[in-house]
C-alpha cells in the first residue's frame with residue numbers, strides 16, 4: 283500500500299489539501315486522467331465532515347422550497363450514478379413523510395414530490411406515493427394521530443467508506459496519499475509550488491487544490507497566502523444514534539413546528555440515526571454536540587413516534603460542520619448547498635468550497651474541466667474499489683452486487699451469512715480473499731484479517747479509525763471489545779467507563 287519514496291522528489295501535477303470526499307473525488311478523477319496526484323490530509327482520511335453527514339445521496343426535497351432546481355436536478359441524477367458505482371456501500375432508501383393539515387399544504391408536497399420524481403432520469407430509485415398510515419407498514423412506528431403521509435425514495439451511502447474507496451482508486455493509479463500530514467505553507471516561485479508539511483518535509487506540485495472543507499477559507503489565507511477565497515459560514519450539524527425505533531426498513535422525514543425537518547434513519551441494523559441540527563460556530567474545532575441539540579432531536583422525533591425515545595436510548599452522538607458559502611441576507615436553511623470553485627488570482631491554485639457528499643463526483647468533473655479541459659470524464663461508469671463485481675448485460679450495479687453476495691454466501695458455507703454480509707457491505711469484493719485466507723483471531727468482536735486489511739489497504743492507524751470510520755463496529759462491540767481493538771493497535775485501553783453514551787467529537791488532530 284505504501285507509496286514509493288520517489289514520489290517526494292517529483293513535481294506532482296496536482297497537490298490536493300484535504301482528504302475529505304471532495305479532495306478524494308478530485309484525486310481519483312485526476313489520477314484516472316493520467317495526472318500525478320498527491321493528497322495531504324491533516325487527520326484521518328474522511329475524518330472530518332465527510333464522516334459526520336446524514337449519509338444520504340439525495341436531491342434534497344426541501345431545497346425545492348428555495349427554488350434550487352439546478353442543485354436538486356444535479357443531485358438527483360447523481361443518486362443513480364453513486365448507487366451504481368458503489369453498490370457495496372449504498373442502497374436505495376425509502377422515506378416516509380407523515381403529514382397533517384397544519385403543516386406545509388398537501389398540494390405543495392404533492393407538487394414537490396412530482397418534481398422530485400421527474401427532475402432527473404430514474405432507473406434504480408422508485409417514485410413517490412401517497413400512503414395511508416393506518417394501513418401501511420410504516421404506520422406502526424408512529425403515534426396514532428399520524429394517519430396520512432407520503433413515501434418517496436432517495437439513496438443511502440457510507441460517507442467515510444466512500445472517501446476511502448476514492449482514495450484507494452487514486453493510489454492504485456499511482457497517487458500519493460498522506461494521511462495525518464498537515465499542509466503548513468505553500469510557496470509559488472513562478473513555476474512550481476513548494477508545500478511544507480507539518481513534519482518538515484516538502485512536496486512540489488504544478489497546481490494546488492484547496493479542498494479543506496470547513497478549513498478552506500483559513501487554508502487559503504494561511505497556507506496559500508490568498509485573500510480571495512469565499513467567506514464561509516460554519517454551521518454545526520449534530521446527530522444522535524439511538525436504539526432502533528422500528529423494525530421496518532423505512533426512514534422517516536419529520537417536519538417540525540420551526541419549519542425544519544429531521545430524519546430518522548435505520549442505521550447499522552440495530553440502531554436509528556437521527557439528525558440534524560443547525561448551530562453557527564466560529565471555528566471547526568469548536569464543533570461538538572450540545573445537550574440542547576440532543577434534547578431538540580429527541581423531542582423532534584418524539585412528536586411522531588409511537589414509542590417515545592428517552593436519553594437512555596441514545597448510544598452515540600456526533601457533530602460535523604457544514605461549510606456554507608456566506609450569502610448576504612440568507613438564513614441557514616436558504617443558504618445554498620451547492621459548491622463553488624474559486625481560481626486564485628495569479629497562481630495555479632483553486633479553492634473548492636461547499637457541496638454535498640452527493641455531488642462530490644460532479645464537483646470533481648467540474649474541477650477537471652477547468653484544469654485539464656482536453657481530458658475525458660470517466661468516473662460516472664467506473665465502479666469504485668470494492669464495488670467491481672461482474673455484471674450481466676444490462677444489469678445495474680445494485681443487482682450485480684446482490685447476485686455476487688448471494689453466490690459468495692453459498693460458496694462460503696462455513697461462515698455465518700450475517701458475517702459475510704457485514705464484511706461485504708463494508709469492503710465489498712475484498713471480502714473474497716479475506717474469507718479464502720481465513721479471518722484469524724477474534725479481536726473483541728472483529729477479526730485480525732479485517733483489522734490487517736484496514737491497516738494495509740485503508741490507511742487505518744488507530745482504533746478509532748477502524749471502530750468509527752472504516753466500520754461502525756464501535757456501536758456493536760462493548761468497552762471490552764473496543765479495548766481489545768485498541769490493544770491490537772498498541773494503544774492503551776480507553777478508560778473502562780460505562781458503554782453509554784459515547785460522544786464522538788468532531789476533531790482533526792494537529793489543526
Ligand SMILES: Cc1cc2nc3c(=O)[nH]c(=O)nc-3n(C[C@H](O)[C@H](O)[C@H](O)COP(=O)(O)OP(=O)(O)OC[C@H]3O[C@@H](n4cnc5c(N)ncnc54)[C@H](O)[C@@H]3O)c2cc1C
Nearest residue numbers: 300302303304324331332336338465495519637638639640
Ligand atoms: C451535519 C451534516 C449533514 C450532512 N448530510 C449530508 C447528506 O446527507 N448528504 C450529502 O450529500 N451531504 C451531506 N452533508 C454535506 C457533506 O458532508 C459535505 O459537503 C462534505 O462532507 C464536505 O466534504 P469536504 O471534503 O469538502 O470536507 P471535509 O470532509 O471536512 O474534508 C476537508 C479535510 O481537509 C483537512 N484539512 C484541513 N486543513 C488542512 C491542512 N492544512 N492540511 C491538510 N489537510 C487539511 C481536514 O482535516 C478535513 O479532513 C452534510 C454535512 C453536515 C455537516
